[in-house]
Amino acid sequence: MSLSASLANALTGLTASSRRAEVVSSNVSNALTEGYARRELHLSPQSLGGTGAGVQIDGVTRAVDSVLLADRRIADAEAGNAGLKTDFLARIERLIGEPQDEGSLSARIAALESALVAASSRPDSQARLQDVVAAAGALTSHLGALSDDIQTARMQADDRIELEVRTLNESLVQIDRLNAEILAQRAAGRDATALMDQRQRLVDRVAEIVPVREVPRERDQIALFTTGGAILLEGKPAVIGFTPAGVITADMTIGSGALSGLTINGMPVPATDPGVLGGGTLGAALAIRDDLAPGAQAQIDAFARDLIERFEDPAVDPTRAPGQPGLFTDAGGVLDPTLEAGLAGRIRLNALVDPSQGGALWRLRAGLGAAGAGDVGDATLLNALGDALGRARVPSSGGFIGAARSASGLAADVLSGISGARQQAESRQGYAVARQSALIDLQLADGVDTDAEMQTLLMVEQAYSANARVIQVIDDLIQKLIGL
CATH class of the missing domain: 1.20.1260 (Ferritin)
Structure with a gap:
């Protein structure tokens, strides 16, 4: 040589x-x-x-390791999805409260029962009658606060959907731009690995919102498909459409057209989780807005309806005229079963018994339709009110099992339903997070x-x-x- x-x-x-x-x-x-x-x-x-x-x-x-990376991305989406659902259900569970907690729904029912028992033992006592009004008002306020918070959670979910759709669209455009830059760098014979790192981070961000599969193409290009079958990037990025609602009330649903669904390139897609764009944090936000929150609202609305119906029974207060509301009202009027949505936010104590609204305490003793105060020692109506609250009856609506329940028993069923859903979501979250952690460890072991x-x-x-x-x-x- x-x-x-x-x-x-x-x-x-x-x-x-x-x-x-x-x-x-x-x-x-x-x-x-x-x-x-x-x-x-x-x-x-x-x-x-x-x-x-x-x-x-x-x-x-x-x-x-493309297989490991794909599995980790799916795990990221599942963990984010389960985490959002668990947080929402835990939030509603805390608002309802455990029976032993002061200020819980069950505690409000117990306080009203105790106030009625105390008033029936001294029907002439203005202080004890006022305690009944205070306990009943606290119960309606608690239901109203629950309803308001559920609708607030729906609005927050709607805002999150808007944010994640915007992030998704921006990320897809950036990934498409990086595809073009990587192609140009390769054609010029330059190193494009740094651009590929940036692209991977963007795909990771997309995968948290919507679970995706990355498909390699020639010359280091990639295409993206959701696990639900939608094309997000193939030649050019898809455009996801969504219109935020701003304000959401209990009667607004996606089925009625009052709330926006999702579109891909102008074509509507089912806004469900799981679904075409479900499985990640976007799907969880959709589930909260359109499924979990309306389900919780329906439960407390059914409880509010049951509470109103208990005291609208003619046998409880014979003095009440036909068409006149009972102790609890729907925004001051009688119950309309066809307008149950949002009832928990509209339930009110009858103004006839509330001095702060121009009513009189003696009507708790004499009757809502009584002409005068009557016998101050007569506890018949107060006993009837207490019996109505404690009597077992089958709820007219709601996803209950159909068995007869007292008001306190029905409150316990409402809490049990939310707690059960939260525990299931928490279990799914635990599995998803454990799987995500294991895949991250494997990916790190394969790193530097x-x-x-x-x-x-x-x-x-x-x-x-x-x-x-x-x-x-x-x-x-x-x-x-x-x-x-």
């Missing part, structure tokens, strides 16, 4: 060692960088006219191993030194030849 050929070989080795040292240093410095994929330098023998001419650099690639990289760097240093020594020896030989 001639000196010039040896020099050329050593120079290519020196270049390859330098490039490999650069790759190793990049790996070490980005060991904790989220979304960074370990780089690998690929080398091959170089020949010129059938004669070895050193080593050539074929390129730098990203070491990514700084110990291995440092060992590689030592080998690179030795190779660099060897090639440099060869160049030095050749230089000495050439200098001797020149001096002859």
Whole structure:
């Protein structure tokens, strides 16, 4: 081998060692960088006219386990979905309250029962009659607060849907732009791995909102499809459409057209979870707005209806005229079963018994339709009111089991239904988070191993030194030849 050929070989080795040292240093410095994929330098023998001419650099690639990455993205979506649902159900459960908690729904019922018992023992006591009014007012206020918070949660979910749809659209446009930039970099023979890292982080963001599958295309391009079958990116990005509601009331549903669904490129898609765009945090927000929150509202509306109907029974208060509301009213009027949605937010104590609304306490004792205060020692009506509250009856609506329940028993059923749903969601969340954590650990194990990289760097240093020594020896030989 001639000196010039040896020099050329050593120079290519020196270049390859330098490039490999650069790759190793990049790996070490980005060991904790989220979304960074370990780089690998690929080398091959170089020949010129059938004669070895050193080593050539074929390129730098990203070491990514595509199967593991896809599974981790699905796990991210599942964990986010389950977490949002669990948080919502836990929020409603706290608002209803445990029976032993002061201010809970069950405690409000118990307080009203106790107030009626105390008043029936001293029907002449204005203070005890006032306690009944206060307990009944606290009960209606609690139901109203529950209803308001459920609708607030729906509005927050609607706002989140708008935000995530905007994020989804922006991310898809950015991924499409990175596809084009990566293609241009590859065509120019430049390293595009940093752009691929950026693209991976964007796809990860999309996958949290909607579970997706990444499909590789030629020249390092990618396409994105949801697990529900929708095309998000294939040649050009899809446009997801959504119109926020702003204000949501209990009677507003997606079925009635009062709330917006989702569209893909102008075509409506089922706004369900799971569904075409379900399974991630977007699907969870849709489920809260259109399923979980309306379901919770329906339960407390059914409880409010049962409460009103208990005291509208003619046998409870014979003085009440036909068409006149009982102790509890629907915004001051009689119950209309066809307008049950949002009833918990409209239930009110009858103004006839509330002094603060111009009523009189003696009507709790004499009757809502009584002409006068009557016998101050007569506890018949107060006993009837207490019996109505404690009597077991089958609720007229709601997703209950159909068994007869007292008011306190029905309140316990409402809490039990929410608690059961929360526990199921929590169980799904626990599984999803455990799976997500395991996949993240596997992905990290496949990432940058700084110990291995440092060992590689030592080998690179030795190779660099060897090639440099060869160049030095050749230089000495050439200098001797020149001096002859």
